[in-house]
Amino acid sequence: MNKLEKANDFILKHKEKVTNRPYYHFTPEIGWMNDPNGFSFYRGKYHLFYQYYPYDVVWNDMHWGHATTQDFIQWGYQPVALANDKIYDANGCFSGSAIEKEGKLYLMYTGHIDPNIGFDRDEAQVVERQCLAFSEDGICFEKYEHNPVIGEKELPNEYLICDFRDPKVTKVEDVYYCVLSVRNKQRRGEIILFKSSNLLDWTFHASIYQSKFEENTLLECPDLFRIGNKDVLIFSEMPCDPEFQKEVDHKTVYVVGEMDYQRGIFKAESKGLLDYGHTFYAPQSTEGKNGERLLIGWMHRWHQTAPPRDYGFNGMMSLPRRLALKDHQLIQQPVLDLNHYFHPSIVHEGTILNANERLEWTGEAGYLRLDIDPSDSKPFTVELHKSETKSTRIEVDVESGRIFMTSDYGNPGQINLEDCFAAEDENLTLEFFIDLHSVELFVNAGEKVASFAAYDRDKGSQVSILGKGQTVFRRIKWAEFKPIKARSAEHE
Structure with missing residues (x-):
């Protein structure tokens, strides 16, 4: 039995043990869930993938869970989409995104390697590379035979391969672009941009956003999209090192500006918080069925008390939010049929x-x-x-x-x-x-x-x-x- 079959078999046998689900916020079928991944509209349904460990209510080897919906209330749980079953993703299929190409649904994700996972981190042994999987039906996925597609060869020397993750892919005219989170050699966060003509072969294009050294932050889960006549860059901030845990909050920021894709330059004009609470992180957006921009995030408070173990699950998604711009301010409205x-x-x-x-x-x-x-x-x-x-x-x-x-x-x-x-x-x-x-x-x-x-x-x-x-x-x-x-x- 391979890892995918093992995960789906476990879910089938144990999912009825889950209790105390929320009424209308999405939760995993069983086990642990964090970042939304691959949020997309494909073949008449919204697809939501997510970081997933079905076997326990704590974080561990990351799989990709999968569910579909048409109204964000009634969900259909689908088979687990990805498991960490290759050398290049042996310690986790980390966060990423989805895009449709020629009728197929492509997933781009971070293959995580850390032989010490669960113990003290040794950065010299941690490698994060970007990988592809694709599907004819949006349910069963095959990993690309030439994975990884972005790794040490493509990443410039001034960045650290140990923190290089969260690909979010978009297509502008006939070119694919991918924003990624990375740590530079000054140990601070940047968002960088790669480009490709075919989704398979990628080259470094530019660094489009940099945290300030004194901010002591990493920038995770970037997302870049256009609303009206402006571009919006979203990312989640976290401490760049454990010593800054008490002074840097986990929060999600948006920056409104202009993205020149050809030159690889993002000109920031205004900045704000997506959510003023303490339980909203790693959101991801997609274009909705009517062309609107929708966003969904992980509802999690760092270091908070976990659910009682007998609930059988840990993790919720926020309500989906429709995004609009008003005077350089991002407006968010819930997308539910009241x-x-x-x-x-x-x-x-x-x-x-x-x-x-x-x-x-x-x-x-x-x-x-x-x-x-x-x-x-x-x-x-x-x-x-x-x-x-x-x-x-x-x-x-x-x-x-x-x-x-x-x-x-x-x-x-x-x-x-x-x-x-x-x-x-x-x-x-x-x-x-x-x-x-x-x-x-x-x-x-x-x-x-x-x-x-x-x-x-x-x-x-x-x-x-x-x-x-x-x-x-x-x-x-x-x-x-x-x-x-x-x-x-x-x-x-």
């Missing part, structure tokens, strides 16, 4: 909430929208997953335009959102997507987003809005999540 899966049960029109007045109802998973008149409103608090003693609290200071999120679950620290709205704004909109293990907050139709995740057992199931002074709600809407049928764990 009318199909979320059923309104509570609607309040023209409500005034005074100090110490409270609205409260039962709601374990659903959608909460608050439309507020900021010109005549005082601070208020939203409590989610509320029990008698615990909750996740969102403090909204309307006058200062600030939002703070804290929780008794998962020990997340405080999440801060500044400048969420201006005094002259006529309306403030807060949208909460609440699931069993997570909250995602979208402010003013996605001008700012914050995500939170915690796997604690026995969270409360109450939703509460507490006034601290007079707050004018133009509208309060609660819609409970009610799936039409249970998400299938069978292969489509």
